[in-house]
Structures are given as structure tokens and as C-alpha cells.
Amino acid sequence: MLQRLICECGAELSSCAAFCLNCGRRHAVGCGVYVSESRVFVRIFGERDFEEFSIKRYDEDVSIRNLYEILAERIYSYRVESIVVSGESEELIDEALEGLRSTLYPFDVSVSDAFDSPQSFFERLERVLRLEKELKTVKIPPEEKIHGSHSTIIGGREGYKLILSLAKSPYVKKVVPGVIEGNATSIGGGVKLKLTRSDEKGNVRALLIDGSSVQQVYVITTASSREEGEEVLKLLSGYVRDLQE
Template identity: 35%
Template sequence: MNCRRCGTPIEKPGDYCLTCNTANADAVVAEFESDRAHLTILDEDAVVGQTTVTTRPEAGERLSEVQLRNFAGRVADEIRRKRPETVYAAGEREPLRETRAQLHHEFYRVPDGGAGGRREGADDDSDDDREDVSPVVAWVLDRRGDRSLAVVETPPREKIGGSHSTLIGDRKGRKAVQTVAEHPHVKKIVPGPIDAGGTGSRTGLRAKATRAGTNGNVRLLLRDGSSVQENRIVTTAMDRETGERVREDLNEALRDAELQDP
């Protein structure tokens, strides 16, 4: 494959061209299994290439901490060489989390409903047709319109404000709000009053983003013991449909942070 701007040969499809400083892909979809990650490289709505990164855990055992870190590092390196605007990810949570921790890109978790396994017969580093892509990639392609949502550059800590400053759940409550604040389409989080008359929770603090309103905003519901707190989340979504996509992202992030039941 050659760079689309200057024609210089590039090593792998979608690689960033260092000759003319041009990106040849704008998104990467990473599908994680326990011992491999399938990467699909996208440029707008076109699949420009695929590659697979593998690792070898001990027979019958999970990856050790060092193996996990090294595996995620190799995946992160493959993504960095594309310099994409956005990374979408699905599958095994441990390598997904570790890879996300090693990257500084916009990172979206594909909801579990979007995952459905990889198609058979895909060759690494080869061009692909839309009808042959996996359900995860098809889900991403169907939702590329999310790129039109404004990205908020405000640091997460500055997104939190309002007349109520107390959060239930102490450290976990702060972690839940921080997780939501890190989303690029969240503009502001307004903590609400605490209601101590809720149904008791036996699993510690639980967090959930509720159904989007007609203006695209959602609510972050925190529940800890018998205490409940509803916090308003102002997003860059413009209607209920796009707000629901932000809500799906937030709930996946909360599940990854172990603040929501699987």
C-alpha cells in the first residue's frame, strides 16, 4: 500500500506516512481474545487492512501480569503506527483495559451486544469488503456518525460542578464520576442531592447511566447501601438517539471500572 497523499510505499495498510506526515487511517477496531487481538483499520467507511497480534500463555493458565503488559504493549504499538483519531475495542476485558491504559487516543468500548465473533477466513494485512467484516466492525461502521459529536477538551476534573459537592460511595463514588468525566462527549457533571431512602445494595457502590432525554443528556445514578444519588450529565449529543450512544459508552466504561454488574 502507498500513502494516499505522496505515494510513498508504507509498510502496512493504514500506517501513518512519515514522509509527508499524512494519516492513511482514522480509526482502528480492536477485538480482543484471551491470546490474540484482531485489528481492523478504517479510513472513513472503508476497511483498508487487518492484522492480528498474538501471545502464548502457559497451557491452561491466564496471562501473567508481565505477559499481559507485553501483549497489550504490542497491540498499542500497532495502533500507534496508524495514529488514528479513534480506537474502538471489544472482547476480553483484561487485555483491553491494559491496552487502553497504554494509549492516549479517544477510546470507545463496543457494547457487548455489538460483539459476535470474527468472520472466518480473514487474511492479515489485507483489504476487506464491508459485507465480510465481523459484527463488531459492522457495529462501528454503522455508528461512524458519532464523529460529528463535538469533543470536549476540558480536563475531567473541571467538568464537575454544581450546588451539591458531596458524592456517595467515597473513593468509588469519585471513581465513577471521574470515569464519566473522562468521556470526550461529556461537557459537565452536576451532582444531585442524596436520598437515603433507597433499597439497600449488598454489592457496594453501583453506578449506571440512565436513558437519554430528548436533548441527549443522561443521568448518572449512584447507589451505595440505602443511599441513592442522581447526577446530571450534560453531553454534546443533540438528541435522544445520539445521547443513547453516549450512554452505552458510559455504561461500558463503568463496567470496565468494575462499578457496574457485568
């Protein structure tokens, strides 16, 4: 839905999410891209409303490359800082992720789960974006967020990288590696980090797994309730997923 408004500098904007060329102010707080077999849907979220458009998708290599170049150019015009990608299937999500990351540098492009429709994805993303705006953030170097009496982190360098990925979130205050336990069976596949649940205070529990060894990890967040904690957990899943793909 389009809406004309005036920027703080007095310049007229074409929509609620438009970038002001006069003063350089961003009005977009996030962007969602949803890919179906026939179309790609884009919604740019402004501070109070949103703008959206879609482009037909042709299942040919050259057409697909051109599609994401056009999308990248249009998204760039809003100067939006982060883009979240979803779609009808994991294959389409991967296609969009690769296409946008190759053309949208240096913006942050991340992935969500598959959704049945663009509307359900955009509604979900809007709730997350609004929550992110309400949540407090912490400006501490990620390395300084890792604490606890258990200084050993299983998995060596890979285990540490996974723990550090959690600490990079601005909604994480502290990451505490905990007790290391043996497991009867090995899941294989190298070092893995599994986010399990949020507690009533909004903090997140995780398991770092290396072969038959399992280490509990406690993630202290800026969330204040289980509901907010579950949303932070989903955001953290994106950080971890990128490293484990």
C-alpha cells in the same frame, strides 16, 4: 479492503489508514480488535475506508503473549490513538485488554460488550467512530464540569472519582449531581455508578449508589438527539467500567 492513496504532503501511502512517515500525519481514526477462540481480527478505520487483518490464536500462555506483542507492533505502525476490544466472551475480552495494555502504552485501550461475530462488532464500532467525529467536543477541565446546587456527592472519594470519570469525556459539557434519596435495600459491593438512559435531547441520566443511598446524576452532553445520546451513553459506560472492574 486495501486502497492506495496520496497523503496531503504528496507521499504515497500503502492504505487509507496508513501513518505518513514523511509528514507524520495520522490517517487512522480508530481500531477494533475482536478475539475468538481461534483467531484475533483487527480492523483499522481510516477517514473514508478501512484496512483489516487477522492472526491465528493458540491457547498457550507463551503463544498468547507473543500474539499480542505482534498485534501491538502492527497496530503501532498506524499510530492509531484509540483501540476498542471485543470478543466472543468476557474472558477473551479480558485477555486482549490485558495483553494490549501491557504492550501498547500510551495508546488508549478500552472494551466493548461481547459480540457474536467480528463483523457485527466492527459494523457497530464504525457507526460509533463516525458519530464521534461528527459530535462536538468541549475542552474544559473535568473538575470545572461538575456543577449544581447539590454540592454533596455520596460515596466520598470513590463517588467523586466516578462522577469525575464522566466529566473526562470530551462529549460531556456538564455533570450535575442531584437529589439524594434513601433506598429500602442495599445492593452492597461499595459505591456504584449506573448509567440508565438518554433523554430526547441527548442528555444522560445516571444513579450514584452507596449502600442504601441513591443520588441522581444528570449528564449534559454535546449530543442533540436520543440516538446520539444513546451512543454517548455507551462511550461513557467504558469510562465507568474501567473504574468499577
